[in-house]
Amino acid sequence: MNIYDIIFYLFAAITLVSGFFVVSTKNIVHAGFYLLFTLFGVAGLYVLLGADFIAIVQLLVYVGGILILLLFGVMLTNKITSVDLRSGTSYIIPAVIGVGILWGALTAVLFKTSWRSKAPSGMDPTTSEIGRLLITDYVLVFELLGILLLVALIGAASIARRDKE
Amino acid sequence: MREYLKNTWLGIWTVLVGMKITFKHLFIPAVTIQYPDVKVPLPERVRNRLYVNMDDCIGCDQCARACPVNCITIETVKGLPTDDLGITSNGKKKALWVTKFDIDFAKCCYCQLCVFPCPTECIYMTDIYEFSEFKRNDLHYNFSTLSTDEGEEKKLNWEKFQAEKEAQKAAAAKQKAEKPAPEKKESTDKSKSAGE
Amino acid sequence: MFEFLSDLFGSQIIAAFISAALPLVFIVPFVIFAVWLERKVSAHMQDRLGPMRVGWHGWLQTIADFFKLLQKEDIVASDTDKKFFNVAPYIVFAGTYLVFAALPFSSAYIGTSLDIGLFYIIAVSGLVVIGILMAGWASNNKYSLYGAMRSAAQIVSYEIPTAIVILSIVMFTGTLSLSEISDNQTAYFWNWYIFGGPDWGLTKFLVLPFMIIGFLILYISTLAEVNRTPFDMPEAESELVAGYHTEYSGIKFSMFFLAEYGNMFAVSAIVSVIFFGGYQSPIGYLGDALAANWLIPFEQLFWFAAKGIFFVFVQMWLRWTLPRVRVDQLMTLCWKYLIPYSIVNLIIIGIITLI
Numbered sequence: 001m002n003i004y005d006i007i008f009y010l011f012a013a014i015t016l017v018s019g020f021f022v023v024s025t026k027n028i029v030h031a032g033f034y035l036l037f038t039l040f041g042v043a044g045l046y047v048l049l050g051a052d053f054i055a056i057v058q059l060l061v062y063v064g065g066i067l068i069l070l071l072f073g074v075m076l077t078n079k080i081t082s083v084d085l086r087s088g089t090s091y092i093i094p095a096v097i098g099v100g101i102l103w104g105a106l107t108a109v110l111f112k113t114s115w116r117s118k119a120p121s122g123m124d125p126t127t128s129e130i131g132r133l134l135i136t137d138y139v140l141v142f143e144l145l146g147i148l149l150l151v152a153l154i155g156a157a158s159i160a161r162r163d164k165e
Numbered sequence: 166m167r168e169y170l171k172n173t174w175l176g177i178w179t180v181l182v183g184m185k186i187t188f189k190h191l192f193i194p195a196v197t198i199q200y201p202d203v204k205v206p207l208p209e210r211v212r213n214r215l216y217v218n219m220d221d222c223i224g225c226d227q228c229a230r231a232c233p234v235n236c237i238t239i240e241t242v243k244g245l246p247t248d249d250l251g252i253t254s255n256g257k258k259k260a261l262w263v264t265k266f267d268i269d270f271a272k273c274c275y276c277q278l279c280v281f282p283c284p285t286e287c288i289y290m291t292d293i294y295e296f297s298e299f300k301r302n303d304l305h306y307n308f309s310t311l312s313t314d315e316g317e318e319k320k321l322n323w324e325k326f327q328a329e330k331e332a333q334k335a336a337a338a339k340q341k342a343e344k345p346a347p348e349k350k351e352s353t354d355k356s357k358s359a360g361e
Numbered sequence: 362m363f364e365f366l367s368d369l370f371g372s373q374i375i376a377a378f379i380s381a382a383l384p385l386v387f388i389v390p391f392v393i394f395a396v397w398l399e400r401k402v403s404a405h406m407q408d409r410l411g412p413m414r415v416g417w418h419g420w421l422q423t424i425a426d427f428f429k430l431l432q433k434e435d436i437v438a439s440d441t442d443k444k445f446f447n448v449a450p451y452i453v454f455a456g457t458y459l460v461f462a463a464l465p466f467s468s469a470y471i472g473t474s475l476d477i478g479l480f481y482i483i484a485v486s487g488l489v490v491i492g493i494l495m496a497g498w499a500s501n502n503k504y505s506l507y508g509a510m511r512s513a514a515q516i517v518s519y520e521i522p523t524a525i526v527i528l529s530i531v532m533f534t535g536t537l538s539l540s541e542i543s544d545n546q547t548a549y550f551w552n553w554y555i556f557g558g559p560d561w562g563l564t565k566f567l568v569l570p571f572m573i574i575g576f577l578i579l580y581i582s583t584l585a586e587v588n589r590t591p592f593d594m595p596e597a598e599s600e601l602v603a604g605y606h607t608e609y610s611g612i613k614f615s616m617f618f619l620a621e622y623g624n625m626f627a628v629s630a631i632v633s634v635i636f637f638g639g640y641q642s643p644i645g646y647l648g649d650a651l652a653a654n655w656l657i658p659f660e661q662l663f664w665f666a667a668k669g670i671f672f673v674f675v676q677m678w679l680r681w682t683l684p685r686v687r688v689d690q691l692m693t694l695c696w697k698y699l700i701p702y703s704i705v706n707l708i709i710i711g712i713i714t715l716i
Contacts, residue, residue, distance in 0.1 A: 003377065071498075072514070190407070
């Protein structure tokens with residue numbers, strides 16, 4: 001058991017425990033704060049996989065952007081913080097069916113995929129490779145995502161615009 | 166657009182002007198006076214703690230009467246005719262033992278009204294202003310040079326003298342009623358020895 | 362440094378812990394010094410003297426204050442959200458500390474020589490916002506919540522111009538690694554990026570004014586990100602008591618303090634790395650002249666600290682020069698001035714880089 005194993009289990013534990021708290025807590029703000037630890041743990045796992053760029057994008061986009069906006073929205077929304085989330089069991093039979101199907105699909109993927117496993121080597125910089133792929137192989141997707149974001153931005157601006165009356 | 170660029174330039178420029186001013190002040194010597202080490206020179210005729218020069222005090226009680234907050238307490242006992250109480254610096258002969266001269270600085274309002282009526286100028290303001298205490302009673306200053314015991318003694322002396330005088334007077338009146346007799350001189354001699 | 366330590370102790374784990382704890386050795390003395398400097402600078406700018414009693418010109422004052430804070434009762438109000446209330450200061454400090462992990466202190470010590478150091482620094486500084494939001498919300502105090510909301514709005518807004526300016530620098534230099542950016546600006550001060558970078562030619566003179574604009578934008582927006590005056594809305598004393606750390610006392614309060622001053626140094630260091638050569642000396646090394654190679658890393662540490670402290674001093678200087686801006690002015694400055702300028706700057710620097 002070397003140091004990377006310990007770190008892996010640490011991050012995995014952080015992710016799982018805080019993820020459990022996210023779904024089990026009844027306070028929406030608490031859920032948001034627990035989500036911080038979940039996202040942070042996932043970022044740590046990405047680092048261990050050698051995907052440093054993705055890990056940092058995870059932090060930047062999810063922790064620095066989405067989570068803050070989420071908490072911001074929750075805090076700005078009147079009375080939402082005092083609402084108790086329902087996390088008891090209500091529709092038990094449909095839930096069991098849904099979870100069973102999802103579980104089956106995940107295990108199928110887990111066993112069907114031929115995992116490429118290789119010994120952990122030194123971290124290679126992934127940034128330039130990602131950049132090259134985005135401009136060559138995945139340029140269409142990249143451009144489409146750019147247009148989508150632009151549309152969303154313009155939409156947000158037009159909604160937020162105050163009418164001149 | 167012109168307005169926009171002008172605003173930008175103005176924003177940067179005014180910040181730089183402000184920074185220049187504050188930077189200059191960085192090197193201007195501080196106006197702070199480091200108090201317990203360095204003290205501001207007090208103006209003339211400043212009003213601070215009172216002091217009573219008991220050598221000059223004739224116990225006239227004028228200061229106590231002038232005091233608007235009654236912070237001065239004076240008790241006096243008349244000196245015996247044979248006592249030598251000394252003279253004040255301006256040549257007045259003292260006639261009263263000042264057995265108690267207390268000033269309560271917790272009450273004092275530093276109005277200086279007690280200073281003016283004093284005929285011998287023995288009560289005056291000093292330049293001491295740091296005399297804070299932890300207990301209020303510690304602000305009660307006793308200026309009298311006589312101790313309590315001495316004060317008691319003077320009082321007793323006076324009472325004795327008075328009583329003797331009364332007795333003499335009564336005796337004299339009695340004698341007068343009966344017949345005049347030269348007894349008086351002996352009794353004054355007696356009281357004198359007692360006074361000493 | 363990590364290799365050296367792991368050789369020394371024969372264990373990677375011990376070496377990792379020691380290597381990770383090293384920035385703390387820098388942060389704590391720096392914060393103690395910076396608080397003293399702040400008090401002296403503010404005092405002298407207002408023609409006062411500041412602390413004079415403890416030690417020579419009061420230099421031991423902050424150490425005394427530090428011990429006072431450690432001894433203070435740790436008050437937790439009864440209606441706070443205890444769990445998050447207790448954890449928030451440490452998250453704020455962790456956010457600061459994570460930034461220090463990627464700062465190149467000298468060529469011999471850099472916490473982790475990431476290839477994406479700049480990107481990493483932008484990302485982890487988001488953690489501070491979460492900590493502040495957590496502190497403000499968990500305090501269950503309306504002033505704390507106001508402070509936290511303002512802080513979040515402010516930091517999220519000002520991250521945009523910061524990121525755009527950094528992006529333009531990344532375009533110009535072609536690297537995200539902080540140590541590589543520092544090494545590019547070696548030798549003398551005219552190789553700094555604020556003066557157009559190390560390559561002589563037309564590009565250097567074309568890019569120079571835009572680098573200065575970029576520096577101004579970056580400095581202003583990082584100033585706003587660390588919540589310093591004139592952008593100290595989140596802890597505006599006259600309006601919000603103390604903002605998000607109103608309810609904190611003792612050691613937790615000192616954690617916020619440590620994080621605030623640590624952040625000040627971190628952003629100053631980033632500015633100095635990007636535009637002012639980082640740990641590189643502006644006038645050449647004494648170690649080269651004396652043929653003593655071991656001296657160079659120490660000199661670099663000195664230059665790094667000196668540049669950082671100089672920009673911290675400028676932050677203090679601005680603090681005692683400018684009054685606090687209003688919330689709407691804050692947002693106007695960011696969205697209507699800094700962001701358009703930084704985008705235009707980005708485009709121009711991009712074009713210059715291409716030619």
